[in-house]
Each structure stands twice: as structure tokens, then as C-alpha cells.
Amino acid sequence: MSKLNSIQEVIDSNLCCGCGLCESVAGRNVLPMKYDSSGFLRPHVQQEPDPNAEQLVLQACPAVNANFPLENEIYDLTWGPVRSMRLAYASDAALRLKASSGGALSAILCQLLSGGEIDAVFHVGADPNLPIGNQNVISDSAHAVADNSGSRYCPSAPLAGLSRLRRDGRRFALVGKPCDIAAAHALEISDPDFRSHFPYLISFFCGGIPSIAGARRILSELEVPESDVAEFRYRGNGWPGKASVSTKSGVTRSMSYSRSWGEILNRHLQLRCKICPDSTGESADIVCADGWHLDENDNPDFGEHEGRSIVIGRTERGEALLERCVSDCSLICEPIDAAHLAKMQPFQAKRKQLVFSRLVAMKLCGLKTPDFPLRPLLRAARRAGLIANLRSFGGMLVRALRSRR
Template sequence: MNALAPNPVPNRSATLDQVLAADTCAGCGGCALLAPRAVRMAMTPPGYLRPVQQAALSPRQERAIRQVCPGRRLALAAGGREEHVLWGPHVALRSGHATDPALRHNGSSGGVLSGLLVHLLQSGAVDVVVQTAASVAEPTGTRGVRSTHRDEVFAAAGSRYAPSAPLLELGRALESGRRIAFVGKPCDVATLRQMARLDPRIDQQVVITLSFFCAGIPSAAGAREVLGKMGVDPSQLAAFRYRGDGWPGFATATLRDGSTARMSYRDSWGGILSRHVQKRCKLCPDGIGSFADLVCADAWHTDAEGYPSFEEGEGTSLVIARTEIGARCLQEAEARGAVRTQPFDIRELEPMQPGQVRKRRFLLARLMAMRALLRWAPRYDGFFLARNARQAGWRQNLRQFSGMLIRELGLKS
């Protein structure tokens, strides 16, 4: 849906119009951060964050948005680091968990991401963490927050499968002049990296960037469907967790009368939310946080057939340090007792994260389908698209190509 169409704004942004018309907007909010008086982020049907232009952009703002928008282009450079065709640049790979039992239980996996954030704050490495947390006004929604102590990090822990734009909160934090740890989706961090070339404050103040493996952002309609399957009246909802409070944890709705309803991760994400993921996420080259200093993920146990098992257990995080900054942070956090990790063999990652494998191997076929229809598509450099596509084989590539053609022609949703 083109969120700009209803707005009679002179000198409308060609970049925003192009991305919205192609439906490749990630909803990251980078454009609104670059042009706060001209662009705002708004929820548009069926429940995705999209930019709405409310004033003309200056030529400088138009150029800046064009340079940083992840819905247009992403370019990844290894910069001398070891690089894996599937899993990107890396300096160190570990698996483990937070040593704080409450953080480990409350987080989505082993609590390592939360443990690292608490370490950064308590060690004085940063003054504030920019991250996301549950919305107060809309319990299934997400808001950007600035955390300065352990309890705030704890309250924000756990995956939020809903649209978010933490870059907008980063803009406020940059104005304070404080040292920042930024936590965002892979596309948020990618946008931030590209934005750093235009705004020197980012390299000066953002001490470290952290991300996580992301399978895509569902619309708000997905959360409403989960509530409907639970039999929950949204007007009676007091709080909502998508997962966490265990591993993988349950989607849990807490009502105003104190009662709860819950649904398994397999049913909530696998059965409902994953079907509401936005188009840009289906064309994403980087669900694995390649632009971040540190990235965390679920180190799922696998069953006898080699596929992830979602049986409840004590959480374990996969941790990839992608830069020396990330590796140093992880080492210092472990030395101070904030996290406990062990070496991880990258060959074990493929059966743990089959969804990420499929997405990276199928991407080129999907992009080629769009171009075959003369539809505009994002450009991605440095992601080994062809090499990954060859690993998928011609049958899978043909299936993905034809499936994308059918969806683009509107023959299937």
C-alpha cells in the first residue's frame, strides 16, 4: 500500500514513492529520522509502519534518504574479516547464556543479549541503551525506549514480533550527547551503518550495535489473529508477550482481571505470525544481522531428523561477534561474569536455523521474478546471492521464481 498517495504534498519524494509503490519498505524509520519535519512514521493497513510525507523534502534530504534506505539497496563489505557465504562476516562464534538466572529466563533464548546490555551499562562502557519494549498503549505493539539500568533492560527483554522503529528513539538519544548501545533489527542496524556516513555523531556516540536473527516483521493484524485464536478480547488486554519467560516460551496474553491465555511458539509464530510477514522481509538479504557488532540468536536443539526442536528448556543463545568491537565486548562481559559461553562450530548453525538458510538461498530467484515482470526490486551487494542460489538447486529456484511471479501478478496472496 502506498502511504503517500492520500497526501497532496508538492515535490513528493521520488525515493519514498518508489519504495512504497514496490512495497519494499522495511518500516525502519530512517527516512523520518533524516527528515523529521517532512516525514513521519504511521501505522497503515494491515498494520505495518510506513513513512507518510507531510512536507516537501530538501534536495539534501532526498539524497540522504536515497543513500540509506534499506528498501532500495544494501551493500555489505567484509573489510578483511573472515566471511561465510551463508552466515556473513564474523570474528568469533560462541554459544551460552546470561549468568543472571532471571535474565536468562525472561529473555527469548539464553538472555545473552540482555546480559551484554546490563554489562555495558554497569561497566560504564555506555550511558544508555536504545532498544524496544512493549507499548504501554497497545500491549501487542512495540515502542522505542532508552534504558539506563538493569531493571529497564529486564523489562524490555523478549522478542516483539511487531513493527518497530528504534531509529526514531536513537535520534533523541543522539541529541543528548551520551554514549549509546543500539539494539535493533538487522535492517535497523544496516540503515544506521549507512547513515553514519552522513552524520558524524553516530560514530562518535554509538559505541556498539547489537542485533538478532530476524525471520521477518508481521503486521499488527497477525497479533490480532493470535488474540482471536486465544479467545481474547483486545479491549480487555493488559499485557502481551510474544515469547520468552522460558525457552522458547509461550505467547502469553494477560487480561485486566489477572487471568492469562497462552499459545505455543510453534502455533503462534509458525502457524499465524509468519504468514503476516511484510514483503520486504521476504526479500531480505540479511536476516542475520551482518552489519552489527554483535548478533544473538536461538541456539536451538535439533531433533533426530536434524530440525529445530521447540520443546521447552533452559535457554541457550548463539552469539556472533562480527567486529573486533563486538568480540571485545563479549570477552569483557564474560570476564566480569555477566555471561557464560563456549566455542561454537559454524557448521552446526545450518540445522539450527533452516529458515534463514532457505531465505538466503531463495532470494535471487525471487528478485529475478520481480525483474522479469519489469517490477522495481532492491539491489543487494556483498551477500553472495548467486553462490547461495546454486546451493538451492534448480528445482527450488524454479519454484521460488514461479511463486514470486504468481504473487506479484496478484494471483495469490
């Protein structure tokens, strides 16, 4: 299958993940990110991009490539580079409650700010003009970090702001989805000055990006008109916390995490997420995730508990930062191992293992696919076994055939 050779081909192939890299490199007047008819953020071509800019985008675009970190003594085939694994939560009780997973990620960001290692955090928060949507935000205080904490299960394009941030002159911690951070890391490889602007890359385990139509389905079930929404939280204020909406008239309604994510949002995922080879943020310095408690059958328990996160240090600078967070008691931690992690995150443990079979199904149907490194994906697929791969292959084959009609 021929490689994706243009940004328009990425869009037409339905493989765009909506990171916003193309807007940043080519210019907002050339490729602005906007919602498409399916409710995903996509570049809308206003004019032909400069050929050099387009090639730079294609070299880093997550729809075109996936550059895994080099396999070495710290590389785990399932979890990526691992220098340490911890269960952790913020020592600040208010932050632990407000954030999605015990506040560990937010506590790490606050540590960077208070220690003067960065000037601000660049991440995603709620859009006041579209409360169910996202906007890119700059937080330069612990208060601002807390205000913008919490998972946002709808499209976001944090890389759209990279060029502006580089001109800003400040040092930022960049927080993004695994695909965002992978693209940023690819830019870093070709730009030795990148880390002077973005000294820390922070990510989180990702189950996929739902269309904004998913949030609208939640509003419909809660019987709240979108025009009456004053605030919308996908999670937080507890763990896992509920999806909650506050109306302009002062009414608050909520829905359980099991219902909102498990039965609504994850049924609105984009195609690129279904073949994601890196849902655990392998290119980040530090990655966080839900450290679910286990029930009597060793399955994740999604009932309400005090929040806690899985925290993985991937790089030397990331591990050094975690050590500082532990030593100054901003994080309360305990070590865990990969076997325990797999029980807490069984979906993520299987995800990479099923990518190879899905790529084969797409190729058999004549669909374009990203240029992923196949050797590690084949090794991962062998761990899943024949039955799981056949089911995965069959499911993608059905989707691929439908997409051709």
C-alpha cells in the same frame, strides 16, 4: 528496472521495511511513522521532504540499498563476518528465564552499562497504550533492560528516534532488526561522528516482521478482545516461551511458539522481508539468535528447555566486548562451528540463497526491486541448487502477478 528515486516510490513499491530512518532525517512533521491499512509502520508524507534530506535517506534506506560488509578472511557467505561463534546464556538465572533466548543479548547490554561503556540502551519494548504493539525505549539500568527484554514480533521503527538521541548527548547501544542496523551502518559510513553517539550496534537473526494483524489473529484465537489486553508477550518466561496475554480482569491465556510464530505470525510478513539478503545482522558488532536444541533427526526442537543463544562476534569491538562478558562470567559460553549453526538455524542458512531467484521473478513482472549487490547473492543461490531456486522463483512469481492485479 529503474532505481527507486524518492521516498514516495519506496512506499508505493511496497518495499519499505518500516525502520523509521526517514522520520528521523526528514522530521516527524514531514514523514511521521504510522500504521497503514495493512498493519505495518510506514512513513506518511505530510509535506515534501527537503531534497538533501531525502537523498540522505535514500542512500541508507534498506528498501533501496543493501551494503554488505567487505568480503575478507572472516566473511562467511551464509553468515556474514564471523570472528567467533558461541552458544551462550546469561549467568543470571532470572534474566535467562525472562528473556527470549537465554538472556545473552540482555546480559551483553547489562555488561555495557555496568562497565560504563554506554550511558543507556536504545531498543524496543511494549507500548503501554497498545500492548500488542511496540514503542522505542531508553533503558539506563539492568532492571530496565530486563523489563524490555523478549522478542516483539510486530512492527517497530527504532531509527525514528536517532536524531533525538544525537541531541541527547549520551552514548547508546543501538539494538535493532538487521535492516535497522544496516541503515544505521550506512549512516555511519557517511558520518564519522556516528560512533561517538552509538558506540555499539547490536542485532539478532530475524525471520521477518509480521503485520500487527498477526497479533490480532492470536488474540482472536485466544478469545481475548483487544480492548481487554493489559499485557502481551510474544515470547519469554521460558524458552522458546509462549505467546501470552494478560487481561485487565486478571485472566492469562497463552499459545505455543510453534503455533503463534510457526502458523500465524510468519504468514503476515511484509514483502521486503521475503527478499531480505541480510536476515542475520551482518552490519552489527554482535548478533544473537536462538540456539535451538536438535531432535533425533537433527532438526530444531521447539520444545521447552532452558534458554540459550547463538552469539556471533562480527567486529573487533564486538569480539572484545564478548571476551569481557566471558571473563566476568556474565555469559556462560561454549564454541560452535558453522555446520552446527546451520542445523540449529536451517531457515536462516537457506534464506540468502533464495533471494536472487525472487528478485528475478519481481523484475520479470516489472516490479521495482532494491539495488542489492547481485554477485554474492548469485554465489549464494548456487548453493541452494536448481530445484530450490525454481520453487522460490515460482512462489514469488505468483505473488508478483497477484500484486499487479
